[in-house]
């Protein structure tokens with residue numbers, strides 16, 4: 130048995146840095162709570178809360194070297210370690226809530242690390258990460274992954290709007306400042322969404338430019354509601 134989840138439906142909100150994940154995950158939690166759903170929200174990495182989370186912060190501040198110098202197979206372990214240390218908290222939330230929302234989860238590790246390797250090595254790295262996180266660490270799999278698909282130039286502007294982060298004094302960390310890398314991550318995310326039935330893609334930008342937070346939130350709510358399998362009243 131690899132999945133010790135009890136009853137909670139797990140939704141992971143994903144996307145490149147600055148795509149609005151934190152904002153939309155929080156809005157979804159608030160809207161579902163207002164509609165009477167018992168919700169738990171968790172964000173990864175847990176920078177200040179776990180040993181590995183602090184090491185992720187070190188990595189993103191460049192302590193271990195430049196992106197190109199670091200093997201993504203090994204980098205992925207920092208993030209997996211953060212979730213492994215959080216395993217009891219995750220399982221407790223899955224036992225107590227009806228809906229657990231993750232602002233980034235295992236798919237972030239798959240998209241970000243596979244974007245750093247050649248196309249022919251991606252499948253191996255993806256299976257590596259899934260084996261470690263879901264089989265060895267026995268973390269629950271998400272029921273639905275919601276991808277907020279955002280052009281990199283737009284996400285770069287949105288990162289600039291972010292408040293100061295706890296793990297870095299820099300406006301953009303090691304990965305965020307690398308636009309070419311972020312484009313590869315976007316492509317990796319889109320290809321994962323194409324390949325997996327449990328992924329839903331939401332466009333953050335349309336012909337009119339950046340969509341409003343409310344319009345995107347309505348899409349996110351509708352997907353989460355369908356996974357929950359019951360109507361939830363939307364309190365405005």
Ligand SMILES: Nc1ncnc2c1ncn2[C@@H]1O[C@H](COP(=O)(O)OP(=O)(O)OP(=O)(O)O)[C@@H](O)[C@H]1O
Pocket residue numbers: 144145146147148149150151152153287288290291292333339340341342345
């Ligand atoms: N559709 C939008 N319209 C206007 N502002 C937005 C939109 N989406 C996000 N923002 C703003 O952009 C900034 C970044 O959003 P947010 O922190 O939610 O992104 P994120 O994907 O969680 O970023 P990261 O991965 O770097 O943590 C915030 O100030 C947020 O309010």
Ligand SMILES: Cc1cn([C@H]2C[C@H](O)[C@@H](COP(=O)(O)O)O2)c(=O)[nH]c1=O
Pocket residue numbers: 146173174208209233234235237238239241242304305
């Ligand atoms: C959870 C997780 C994250 N990452 C990457 C994605 C981002 O570049 C950073 C986290 O930055 P944020 O501003 O706090 O969202 O780390 C990853 O590669 N693997 C993961 O599991």
